[in-house]
Amino acid sequence: MTVAAPIRAKRVLPGFTLSLGTTLLYLTLIILIPVIALVLKGAEIGPDNFMRIVTSPRALAAFRVTLTAAAIATAINAVYGLLMAWVLVRYDFPGKRLLDALMDIPFALPTAVAGISLTALFSSSGWFGPLLDALGLQVVYTLAGIAIAMAFTSIPFVVRTVQPVLEDLDPALEQAAETLGARPWTIFVRVVFPAILPAWLAGCTTAFARSLGEFGAVVFIAGNLPMKTEIASLLAYIRLEEYDYNGAAVIALALLGFALVLLLASNLLQFWAARYREAM
Numbered sequence: 001m002t003v004a005a006p007i008r009a010k011r012v013l014p015g016f017t018l019s020l021g022t023t024l025l026y027l028t029l030i031i032l033i034p035v036i037a038l039v040l041k042g043a044e045i046g047p048d049n050f051m052r053i054v055t056s057p058r059a060l061a062a063f064r065v066t067l068t069a070a071a072i073a074t075a076i077n078a079v080y081g082l083l084m085a086w087v088l089v090r091y092d093f094p095g096k097r098l099l100d101a102l103m104d105i106p107f108a109l110p111t112a113v114a115g116i117s118l119t120a121l122f123s124s125s126g127w128f129g130p131l132l133d134a135l136g137l138q139v140v141y142t143l144a145g146i147a148i149a150m151a152f153t154s155i156p157f158v159v160r161t162v163q164p165v166l167e168d169l170d171p172a173l174e175q176a177a178e179t180l181g182a183r184p185w186t187i188f189v190r191v192v193f194p195a196i197l198p199a200w201l202a203g204c205t206t207a208f209a210r211s212l213g214e215f216g217a218v219v220f221i222a223g224n225l226p227m228k229t230e231i232a233s234l235l236a237y238i239r240l241e242e243y244d245y246n247g248a249a250v251i252a253l254a255l256l257g258f259a260l261v262l263l264l265a266s267n268l269l270q271f272w273a274a275r276y277r278e279a280m
Contacts (some may be wrong), residue, residue: 038256041249053250061227062235063254069143069218069231070211073150078204080151081158082196088159089166103160106153111216118149119221141223146231149217154207161203165196202269209262212255 122139239248
C-alpha cells in the first residue's frame with residue numbers, strides 16, 4: 001500500500017527568512033530608527049530639563065487642551081461609531097454600500113483638507129456658522145472645533161473595529177433571549193453589548209490615541225491660541241520652527257508615551273476580545 005506524499009501549501013510570498021528579513025528591515029527603517037532617535041534625543045536633555053520643559057505652563061496647557069479634546073471626540077465616537085456599525089450590520093437600505101464606503105473617507109482624505117473643510121463649514125460665513133452664531137455658539141477657534149476635527153479623523157477606528165464583531169455574532173443567542181421573553185433593549189444590554197464590549201473598547205482606545213496625534217485637521221480650526229486652543233503636536237512644531245529641538249523632542253516624547261500606553265491597552269483589549277470569542 002502506497003502512502004501519498006503530503007501536499008504542501010503553496011507559498012504566495014518568498015520563504016520565511018526572506019519575508020521576515022524584509023519585514024524587519026522595513027520596520028527598522030520606518031518605525032524603530034525614528035523612535036529610537038527621538039528617545040536618544042530626549043535622553044540627552046536630562047531628567048531635570050525634561051521635567052522643566054514638560055511642566056512649563058504652555059506645555060501643560062497644550063497637553064490639557066489635547067487630552068480634553070481627544071476625550072470629548074472619543075466620547076462622541078463611542079456612541080456614534082457603535083450606532084453606525086449597528087446600522088451597517090443590522091439593516092438593509094438603499095445606499096448602504098455607499099454609506100459603508102463613506103466611513104473610510106477620513107482614512108483617505110488628507111487631514112489638512114478635512115481641517116479646511118470643517119473651518120469653512122463652521123465659520124461665520126459657512127453653512128453652519130450663522131445658525132450657531134444665532135444660538136450664541138462658536139465652534140471655530142474653540143475647544144469644540146478641535147474635538148469635532150478629532151472626531152472626524154478617528155471615527156472609522158470605532159466603526160471598523162465593532163462592525164466585524166457584530167457581523168460574526170451568532171444570532172441564535174438573541175433568538176434564545178427573545179424566546180425567553182426578553183425585550184429588545186434587554187437583549188442588547190445583556191447579550192449583544194457584552195459580546196462586542198472588548199472590540200468597542202479597543203476601537204475607542206485606538207480612536208483616542210489617533211486623536212492625540214492629530215495635526216492637520218486641527219491646526220486650521222483651532223486658531224492656535226497659546227494657553228487656550230494650542231494642541232501639543234502644534235507646540236512641538238512651533239518649537240522646531242524656533243530651533244528649540246530639545247523642547248520639540250520633549251513634547252514629542254510625551255505624546256509618544258501617551259500613544260504607547262494607549263496602544264498597549266488596545267492590544268490587551270483585542271487579546272481579551274479574541275479570548276472572549278473563543279470562549280463563546
